[in-house]
Amino acid sequence: MKRLSLLVKGSALRGLESIVAIACGFITLPIMLNGLGKDMYGLWVLLSSFTAMMYLFDLGFASAVTRNITLAISKKDSAGANKVINSALLIYSCISLLIITFIIIAATSYTPELVSGVSENDYQLVLCLIGFGLALDFPSKAFAGIFSAHYRYDIQSTYKIIFKLVHTGLLIFLISADYKIVAVATLTASLSLLDTIVFVVMSKYVFREMKISTIFIDKFQILDLYRFSVWALVIDVGSMARSRMDLFFIGSFVSYTAVSIYYIPVRLVDYSLQMLYRVLGITLPIFATHVSDKSKSSLVADVLIIGRINAYFSAVTIAFYLFFGKILLSLWMGEDYDSETGYIILLILIVGRLSMLVNDPLNNCLYAYGKHALLAAITVFEISLMLAGLVFSSMILEANVIAIALSMSIPLILSRLIFYPILAIRKLEISDGFRLMVLVYRPLLVVLPLIPLQLYVASLNGGVWVSSVIAAISVSAVFLLYMFIEIKDREKNIILKLLSLVGWRRNE
Structure with missing residues (x-):
């Protein structure tokens, strides 16, 4: 099967995977929130977030493993790929x-203020299970990268x-049968x-030359993974x-209930980004191939x-969340949820x-060339600005949740749309970088005329569904007009393939 066909097919199924995950999340989140209660669900979110931080023990090796396996397989070097796999497995x-050792120590040495219905033993067991x-x-x-x-x-x-x-x-x-967080943690x-x-x-099925043996463990491969992973760890x-x-x-500064309120738009943002990255984030092997072939012009074009x-x-x-975010929050979480605050947080975070x-x-591109130290430096810069914003919101704005959302988003907008692309283009030695940035950003301009349109639609008194229909027609008209002028033929073909689960079959 052709590479493009495989990529589009894979992209479409990754999109379907995200749709399924999002649909499941939409179903389970209110069930867990109502079944466990706001306080207990807030504790579950914090415990899950704490254990998720253990992914830092990865030390950046995952990016290095993915890159090295991809490069080895692209060169048809099965022995080299097996060295990466077995060294990484060790x-x-x-x-x-x-x-496991760290979690046991954490569970037995520290007990936070617990909500009603959760004993100290339950807390320790849940933390250990997760x-x-x-x-x-x-x-x-x-096996990442196979x-x-x-x-x-x-x-x-x-x-x-x-x-x-x-x-x-x-x-x-489990939730319907009135089981609580211990059962949920056991299932997880x-x-x-x-x-x-x-x-x-499944990795063995895809890479049939894969072998698991100590003879493939290579200290030089381990050192190479370490050298690459240092900056990946910072990222x-x-x-x-x-x-x-x-x-x-x-x-820490507000309440578990506030965590639950804030977490709802966070989940919507996560669902959206998960969907988009699953569909669009399949480019590393493409860029790795360009690096292997030393084809800079093809890389810039991609x-x-x-x-x-x-x-x-x-x-x-x-545009979708601008017009339909508040309606979605209200329908999803019910009248008891503060959809007005959630809507503002949602827009801030998604941008x-x-x-x-x-x-x-x-x-x-930076990962493929091994020049991701720049991305690590940008990440440190962003986190520093975020921390400063959080401290400011705590001391001056009394930990207002909207101010917290702004503290998380403004540094990203400044960094990722202005500073980072300029520095990355220089690092990659791409000529005519300013023109490249302008061409990449131009599709975003369609959002600007939608802002006053949304304000007009919000001022109408025709009810939720009438406003929704007007918004849908208006947004569709603006997008179709703009895209007809802006979109290029090759871009249109790729987008149509990505939007169709069966589109890849028509081009094989």
Whole structure:
């Protein structure tokens, strides 16, 4: 099957995977919130966020493993790929033991203020179960890059869809039967182990030359992974901080209930970014091939077209939440939820996070060339600004949740749309970089006329559904007109393929 066909097929199935995950999340989140209660669900969010921070024990190796496996397989070097896999497996096995040890110490040495209905033993057991489940996931990271190197995202996404449906069904059963967070944590740990086993089996199916043996463990490969992973670790720490530190800040200075309110728009943003990255974030093997072939012109051409496509999808996402975000929050969470505050937080967060998506092709280029130290420096800069904003919101604005959202988004907008692309283009030695940035950003301009249009629609008194119909017609007209003028033929063809689960078949 042609590479483009595999990529489009994989992209479409990754999109379907995200749709399934989002649908499952929409179903389970209110069920868990109502079944566990706001306080207990807020505690569950914080415990899950704390254990998720254990991914920092990855030390940036996942990016290095993915890159090295992709490069080895692209060169048809099976022995080299096996050295990467087995060396990484040794590293991740040690990391898993380290995480288990750390979680046990954390669970037995510190007990936070607990909500009613949760005993100290329950807290310790839940923390250990979630942590063990995460630790069991680490060995599978040694096989990262196999699916992408073979362009077989379709196989990976298919089994992920099955797992998500099984997990959702069992979770709904547990909550409906009035089980609490201990049972939910047990389910999470059990499925995490099963997921790792299936992932290894599927990796062997895709990469039939794969062998697991100590003879392939190579100290030089370990050193090479370490050298690459140092800066990747900084990037991973930054990613973790961006996704969690606002929640910890609210949990510490406001309340568990405020965490639950803030977490709802956070989940919508996560769902959206998950969907977009699953569909669009498949470019690393493409750029790795260009690096291997030393084809700078092809690389720049792909940066341009992929960046513009990312910008198109970002504009559509912003427009959707601009007009329908408040309605979606109200219908999803019910009348008891503060949808007005949630809507404002949603818009602030989605704009900030999408600013990262637009220039994601530059990230993959830096990784492919091994020049990701720049991305690490930018990440440190962003986190520093975020922390300063959070401190300011605490001291001056009394930890206002909207101010916290602004503290998380403004640094991303400034950094990712202005400073980072300029520095990345220089680092990659891309000529005529300013023109490249202008062409990539132009699709975002469609959002500007939609802002006054939204204000007009919001002022109408025709009811929710009448306003929604008017908004849908208006937004569609603006987008169609703008895209007819702006979009290029090749971009249109790729977008149409990405939007169709069967589109790839017509071009084989």
